[in-house]
Amino acid sequence: MPQVATSSADPALTLLLAGDVMLGRGLDQILPHPGAPELYEPFVRDARDYVRLAERESGPIPSPVEPAYPWGDSLEELRTATLRLINLETAITESAVPWPGKGIHYRMHPANLDCLTAAGIDLCTLANNHVLDWERAGLRETLAALDTAGIAHAGAGENSAAARRPAVLPLPGAGRLLVWSLGLADSGIPVDWQATDTGAGVNLVDADDASVAASIVAEKRPGDLVVASVHWGGNWGYAVPVEHRRLAHRLIDAGADLVHGHSSHHPKGLERYRGRPILYGCGDLINDYEGIRGHAGYFPELAVLAGCRWHPDRREWLDLWLTPLRRRRLRLEHATAGEADWLAETLNRHAPDRSPAACPRLSRGTDGRLHWAKPPPRGDGTPPSDGAGRSPGPARSG
Numbered sequence: 001m002p003q004v005a006t007s008s009a010d011p012a013l014t015l016l017l018a019g020d021v022m023l024g025r026g027l028d029q030i031l032p033h034p035g036a037p038e039l040y041e042p043f044v045r046d047a048r049d050y051v052r053l054a055e056r057e058s059g060p061i062p063s064p065v066e067p068a069y070p071w072g073d074s075l076e077e078l079r080t081a082t083l084r085l086i087n088l089e090t091a092i093t094e095s096a097v098p099w100p101g102k103g104i105h106y107r108m109h110p111a112n113l114d115c116l117t118a119a120g121i122d123l124c125t126l127a128n129n130h131v132l133d134w135e136r137a138g139l140r141e142t143l144a145a146l147d148t149a150g151i152a153h154a155g156a157g158e159n160s161a162a163a164r165r166p167a168v169l170p171l172p173g174a175g176r177l178l179v180w181s182l183g184l185a186d187s188g189i190p191v192d193w194q195a196t197d198t199g200a201g202v203n204l205v206d207a208d209d210a211s212v213a214a215s216i217v218a219e220k221r222p223g224d225l226v227v228a229s230v231h232w233g234g235n236w237g238y239a240v241p242v243e244h245r246r247l248a249h250r251l252i253d254a255g256a257d258l259v260h261g262h263s264s265h266h267p268k269g270l271e272r273y274r275g276r277p278i279l280y281g282c283g284d285l286i287n288d289y290e291g292i293r294g295h296a297g298y299f300p301e302l303a304v305l306a307g308c309r310w311h312p313d314r315r316e317w318l319d320l321w322l323t324p325l326r327r328r329r330l331r332l333e334h335a336t337a338g339e340a341d342w343l344a345e346t347l348n349r350h351a352p353d354r355s356p357a358a359c360p361r362l363s364r365g366t367d368g369r370l371h372w373a374k375p376p377p378r379g380d381g382t383p384p385s386d387g388a389g390r391s392p393g394p395a396r397s398g
Contacts, residue, residue: 011312013171015227016081018305019262019282020089020128023070023115024106026050026288027330032064033111040098040105051330053291058329067114070286072332074305077323078119081307083169083177086285087231087262088116088124088153091131092145093138102190105133110145117149123167125181125229127155127203128263129188136200155181155229156195156202163195163203164211166219175223175314180212180256183231186241187263207232207243213254220255225314229260233281236295238268238350240280245271245352248278257317258308265289266298267322267343269351270372271359277320277372280352282306290327301326302335302343304370321369322362334368344370 025047028035037047044050055061068075078084090106092113098105108115116124124146132139139156146153154167169177182203183189195201205212212228220226228251232244248259252273259278261268268281285303304322311318324335324343335343344362347370351359360373 011173012318013083013225013310013312013314014081015177015225015258015308015310016078016084016305017227017258017260017279017282017308018084018086018285019267020265020284020287021086022089022106022130022284022287023108023112024090024288026054027070027115027286028108028112030061030063030065030069030330031067031109031112031115033109034064035094035107035109036096038096041103050288050291054288054330055291057291061329066118067112068118069331070115071119072325073334074285074323074325074332075119077305077307081120082172083122084120085123085125085179085227085229085260086121087128087229087260087282088126089128089130091134091138091142093134093141095134095138095141097135097137099133099135099190102133104130106130107134107138110141113145113149116151121151122169123152123154123177123179125155125179125231125260126153127163127181127183127189127229128231129183129190129193131156131202132190132193139200152179153181154179154203155183156200158200160195160197160201160203163201164215166215171223171225171314173312175225176221177225177227178216178219179227179229180215181229181231182212184233186233187231188234189231207247210250213250216251216254216256223314225258225310226256227258227260228256229262231263232261233263235263235265236298237264238346240269240271240352244280248280249273252276252278257310257314260306265295265300266302267304267347269347269359270320270362271352273358275316277308277317279306285325286332287327288330290330299339299342299346301328302339303327303332304343307369320372321365323369337364337368340364340368340370
């Protein structure tokens with residue numbers, strides 16, 4: 001697939017964003033250093049069974065694989081980006097104590113951390129419903145592993161102040177990328193996981209909470225780009241709740257340049273508000289659900305990698321696209337033209353707003369990507385203001 005035009009002399013900035021990346025269970029078992037395979041699920045007690053399900057569906061899977069194997073065809077695009085951001089839905093831990101009463105627990109052995117560095121991941125958001133699957137000891141080990149690898153993170157920490165703090169990465173030339181990570185309870189985050197003044201946990205907020213917006217106002221400086229990364233909503237369904245839209249708009253009003261939504265297992269619609277993009281659901285990028293039956297109407301094998309390219313002055317974005325991918329043999333490969341067209345048609349049909357200004361249509365370009373039309377800037381050079389006012393069997397989780 002052709003690449004977005006970039007070069008060492010290109011002053012534009014390209015950010016690639018993924019939804020949920022789940023590297024536990026079956027994925028962890030095929031990587032070079034598999035952890036203990038024991039699971040605590042109602043129907044599957046050995047993580048290697050998820051590898052067998054995928055092989056039954058698509059054919060033999062080599063083992064062990066190289067650390068970069070799960071990323072497959074997405075690697076060629078990841079390598080062109082300025083920065084790469086994912087929602088990491090896996091604890092990086094050897095902990096053997098699962099969170100009690102929780103049906104699904106994801107963990108990757110710390111020795112497999114090369115799977116993240118092989119893809120050049122710069123930042124992981126952690127305010128989700130799996131980062132504490134292995135208790136607070138597992139969270140602390142996750143944070144330490146990311147720190148050791150030099151991968152920034154946001155959304156979880158030793159206390160509420162740390163969990164609420166944005167990740168900060170320098171941008172080429174000048175300015176910073178600031179990423180706030182927050183999660184809503186409707187994504188399945190247990191209330192007990194909320195970080196407190198003295199206890200470790202995640203940045204769990206209410207949809208009407210204004211604290212993140214206030215922090216953006218206080219922290220953003222000229223030349224900065226702000227991403228608000230939100231784990232919200234259920235696993236299936238295209239509808240965008242009114243409270244999610246209200247929160248997204250509030251974050252952009254406060255200065256967010258892009259809202260990065262995730263939790264649904266499949267991609268959801270996009271919206272443009274005040275000229276800024278809102279990705280309501282980036283869907284799963286990597287998981288081990290291959291071979292699990294159900295929800296076929298959502299075409300759950302499909303995945304996307306979202307790209308956004310900003311003008312050098314960072315006042316407006318130049319292009320936004322979704323790269324259609326699919327999971328096969330626990331590895332990403334390019335989607336076919338027919339699959340890409342199905343995805344574009346589905347997302348267009350389920351747009352959160354019928355206004356073409358708020359939700360312009362996605363269309364497949366000659367590069368195979370789904371591109372989103374961008375309106376010209378107003379005469380004063382500023383962006384326009386857009387109005388908008390488990391079934392029995394092996395387990396998926398969000």
